[in-house]
Amino acid sequence: MSEPSSPKVRSASSSSSSASPSNSTPPSPSTPPSSSASGKATPQPPRDVRRRQELIGATIECIAEHGLSGTTVARVAQCAGLSTGIVNFYFRGKDALLLQTLEYVDSQYMLRQREAVLAHGGSPVACLEAMIDAAFDPELCHPHRVAVWAAFWGEARARDDYMRVCAAREAELEEQRVEAFAAIATEGGYTHLETEALGRAFHHMLSSLPESLLGDRGSFDLERARGTCRGFLRSIFPAEFSGAAPGLAPAPSSSRPQDLETEECATLPTWIYHDPEFFELEKESIFRRNWLMVGHASHVPGPGDYLTVDLVGERVFVIRGRDGVLRAFDNVCRHRASRVVRGQSGHCSGQIVCPYHGWRYGFDGKLKGVPEEESFSRLEKSEVRLPELDLEEWMGFLFVRFAGDGESVAELMAEKFDEASHYRFSEMQPLGPARTLDCDFNWKLFVENDSEGYHIPMAHPGLRRLFGTSYEENFEQGEGTQASSQLRDQESSVWAERAYQRLLPEVSHLPEHLRRAWIYYGLFPSAVVQACPDVADCYQVLPTGPDSCQLLTFRVALPDARREMRVARYLSERIIRNVIREDLSLCRFTNEGVKSERYTGGRLSDLESGVGIFRDEIRDRIPVAGVQKRPAPGRVATLNAQLNAQSNAQSDAQ
Ligand code: FES
Ligand SMILES: [Fe+2]
Incomplete structure (x- = not known):
């Protein structure tokens, strides 16, 4: 039985060119580039890196406001408070500036998504949760960033260089999400699900929901967007996305799909x-x-009387002792597993004698005698006895139980x-x-x-x-x-x-x-x-x-x-x-x-x-x-254990 696979992580170079400023830290649309959130001064990057940061930040602002076609070197320079010469010095024209801006926005987004996968690679459930958080991170899901990404996507059909970046990102994320869906479905026994289609749908939900920001300025609620995505996951994997610890508590009954209800x-x-x-x-x-009825006390009226019964693969007999007490034992000799008593019922006079080699047991199950005992090394008779089962007589009816304390x-x-x-x-x-x-x-x-x-x-x-x-x-x-x-x-x-x-x-x-x-x-x-x-x-x-x-x-x-x-x-x-x-x-x-x-x-x-x-x-x-539907072969016990754990967790919580 293999562990569920976790989404693969592609190398960071798969979607960003060597020209990408991914290891630089341009300003977010809301955070000044050279100061931390606490306002304390942070170490300054080298001057050329700082210039690139400023220019890419300005380019993001311009694209968000004027679109790709309205973004010019002059506007970027004006926005950055620099000369057009400096823009051209660092980026050699508008095309390179735009491409590197796209690669920067992409690298920042992918950095967070890859962190989500790496941090939770062993758990596809936690991984998808982290992907949602990353997708709706306030910094990455800022309207300017979203507008930039949407603008480049709009142009990608006509521009191979844009398409290369955009398509690589989409392909990597989609693959990770589809794999996470498949892993959860396998682990959880959701054999009926079209995981590839659902994983893709989830991927497109994460990709397209942020674009609502653009037509819904001011009222877009990141928390609600996260909730929408989690609700989608919960409706598919109710046991895994309950809102409690991932993979533990089940969804509320009302949100569970028909197949689990x-x-x-x-x-x-x-x-x-x-x-x-x-x-x-x-x-x-x-x-x-649980208690299983094996007969009636009248079937074993006197000392040494016994009845036998085969119960779910086990062999059991009930015998009345000299003290009049009924006891139930495994009907399996401790020597080499023969039945110790035969037939559906019978009588043992004095002792229970195994029909194979003649080991003798008392009516209390203790080993009393072994033929040629000296031929055994390390056989301590006092330590050997037939395992005893719970036995209860209710109104004359005999019930036995293998285990349990109910x-x-x-x-x-x-x-x-x-x-x-x-x-x-x-x-x-x-x-x-x-x-x-x-x-x-x-x-x-x-x-x-x-x-x-x-x-x-x-x-x-x-x-x-x-x-x-x-x-x-x-x-x-x-x-x-x-x-x-x-x-x-x-x-x-x-x-x-x-x-x-x-x-x-x-x-x-x-x-x-x-x-x-x-x-x-x-x-x-x-x-x-x-x-x-x-x-x-x-x-x-x-x-x-x-x-x-x-x-x-x-x-x-x-x-x-x-x-x-x-x-x-x-x-x-x-x-x-x-x-x-x-x-x-x-x-x-x-x-x-x-x-x-x-x-x-x-x-x-x-x-x-x-x-x-x-x-x-x-x-x-x-x-x-x-x-409702059979879990995948080999997963029935695993899923049952998982559901038991959920049930116990719920009981503990109540
Ligand atoms: S199996 Fe019972 S005495 Fe050998
Ligand atoms: Fe009937």
Whole structure:
């Protein structure tokens, strides 16, 4: 990955001839040549240099007042208070005087512009800022200087010597500005921009804005001109030209272009559903820093019982110790990386024994025994243990977290606690083994599908027949989500659904309003407990690639031997299986759709607020998810880090 290139600096000789008095210091139109701003005497240049300064200063005055054609040797001499003979002595006539005046004005301007590039060569953002300041420097942007430059440009078509100076200056500045635009776009991931055209436009803005001085005498505001140029840059590179430290704080939201703005009613940008670089960010910032549901305490009831799960490229197992405590560890042997426990679940009697070479670990993860231990040099058993993950049991459901110090599951689900407590989830027992289902779409599409009821009437006829329009959701960002549907009294025309409506027995420990309700509890990023009166149907979506994921599912329920309850559980599983099949099909459709270059995102209705909340959860953790167009290859993580830094800087400032 290369550093962004900074604008090149051409040699000073590229636009000024050897006759240029660029190392002399003729007077500015507003500053006497031989005194400093403080009024103290400064060392005098040699007499001939001083004379040239005076004559060029006088020539500038004359051109500004009379134009090129009206500037004569006599007028210059009169303005300088010298004789025409002296003018001709130093410049050998009007042509040489004018050309050297042009070269002087050009050299002064270019000196400032080159200083801007040299001083900020490592930062194209700072470089463009400095170019603006230089272009509207009160001395260089004095009406007389601007008038002189405009006059020479006007004549340049007819004069090769003028054209040589003017064109060289324009070419050098334009190249520097275009290169700065390209560097910022590359660094910032603005892949959609026509940087050459925009850089040129910026160059011509800096070149032509000062000419407003000529027709706007007295009211031309340098500060406003600088603001205009910065506004132009900000509208193109909002994150870089915010008005705060270059490259840090973003522009105010109102000035951000559409491509950086994921509006309240807009979907996430399509590129993040199939981008390998974004997937890496998701693994790190979402799946390794948030709670992931891996099972239920009833899956590991006794000491030595374990369950395993593969989570975003990592292998994890949960085991119950002799002390009854559940712990989660990496399922990777510290010797040569074998799984230490096999299968989806099992039991270890006494110790965890790696199936490869037989290293033995305690249920606390500590290395206890090594076959042929004396054959290892420098192996200190007491220093070796399986890395442990955070584990939290919430109402019997087991959640693990690789890293992070965010809120606990209990805190995140606090608002749902009272209602969820009625279900007595922690007393539930497994209904069959946990299952995994490999899916060929991006995980977010499944969660989004799960986060709104807008699609239910169209996509899930079974749910429509069972629940009508009773779906209500209670989604808030930063906490667990909840949605509910009430079984209709009107019987479904489909026998399995009708049978469920008829046979679902009374569940006396549930309050009245939950006895015929299906309640959905969700926890970001992708854990769901679907609480039905008869069963808790649970699933966790886990990405396995940029556009593939795995659905980990299990069902738990309270012991209930009633025949109608067994039938209801069979029927609800059948109904839910149909719903999932319908959703999987929709997720495949959308997975195809978000890859289309002809689809650039859609609008969300008020009935899809859960999708909007999910979008915001993603953007909060991975701000590059707010960038509408995919950054350049290799730049996704860099841009995300930059946006994170901006966000942190903003937070610190508030
Ligand atoms: S890899 Fe586990 S004992 Fe060798
Ligand atoms: Fe659905």
